[in-house]
Amino acid sequence: MLDKSPLPAAVNVPNDLAAHWMPFTANRAFKKAPRLLAGAKDMHYITVDGRKIIDAAAGMWCCNAGHGRSQISAAIAKQAEALDYAPPFQFGIPQAFELASRIADLAPAGLDHVFFCNSGSEAADTALKIALAYQQIQGQGTRSRLIGRERGYHGVGFGGTAVGGIVNNRKMFGTLLAGVDHLPHTYDREKQAFSKGEPEYGAHFADELERLVNLHGASTIAAVIVEPMAGSTGVLPAPKGYLKRLREITQKHGILLIFDEVITGYGRLGFAFAAERYGVLPDMLTFAKGITNGAAPMGGVLVRDTIHDAFMSGPEHVVELTHGYTYSAHPLACAAGLATLDIYRDENLFERAGKLEPKFADAVMSLRGEPNVVDIRTVGLTAGIDLAPRPDLPGKRRPDLPGKRGFDGLNSAFHDNDLMLRVAGDTLALTPPLIVTEDQIGEIIEKVAKVIRAVA
């Protein structure tokens, strides 16, 4: 007789996936072969069918302390019981002030004030708006241009999309913001291929800012925003000396410099912030993701004291910056943030990432020579592995092929090799939680090798 008893599924699995329009996802392909997750602990996800998947992506560059940290979930639960929500406009909660102070303590001296929001996108837009407003209150209202960089990613708000430089993220959305220009990206495979850490070649790409100043006039430019390591485009570490040079040129011309540290913040490059690794002090620094270990949505902007203080004038009953979000400094996110910073401190996770960096780099570079690997880049606990796109058929152009090998790699990793990684086009990105062990690095690399062979 046919056994009709239900399978012992790990969780209740939905049988209709239609309603949820998933973000940044190939929806139709996903719904044919879903990658559904039900749990997570330390270095692993658990799928709905009970498989243990090693996480080589820290979720999405978020879970630097690994998954299922009970200290964080307990802090969130306790906070939810005590105070579920408080209006952040004209009212405050002690935890928001404490968290801001602790973030400022972690940051390079001078970045002393924190404006909270809920995501990296909001952080980018907030920083751009503060830059424009600051220039205006300084009597420099002609400075309204914003400069981003090709291949940059600053989230999906109109501001972040406009200064971002990934064509597929831009081309569907009209003219975006007026008065935006872009520096060239810093990648030259011929000169930089298989670099460990910051490539030797490429500091001069910063000089292109002088060209933009000559084109537009310094008096029209408010700010430049860059990621110290461009993550979402496929891991492009800054060339040696590049960020210092960008700082010198911005300073010379009175242009603000914003570092988007949504990925590089909270230990990814072996320091609390990449600004420290590179010895460069930006005027503003955006963060998100790692601040709560991914356990609650939160983002923010660290702001130089001189910029903050410039706003603190005029009648005291008047709002100094007409900007903010209903969920800025949300109590649950503040609780998660404080517990997360405790873990980072108590487990020395930033230093741990720095110590593991050379071993991680050697391990990833061992994939050189696997089929179709055309470049590998590493910095901190992060790596990008470029695979050659699937070739066109003889005499036939197939525009659907770029990104296909990467996408197949994502599926092979998840469905056949119990591995979570990220892909950007045909680049595989590895960004494990900072708690990863040397053995687990070895395991990840073995699995990645299998994935690369599977999509050869």
Ligand SMILES: Cc1ncc(COP(=O)(O)O)c(C=O)c1O
């Ligand atoms: C550098 C950078 N900035 C901004 C963002 C956007 O963050 P969110 O997705 O939280 O809006 C990201 C997300 O990956 C990012 O990598």
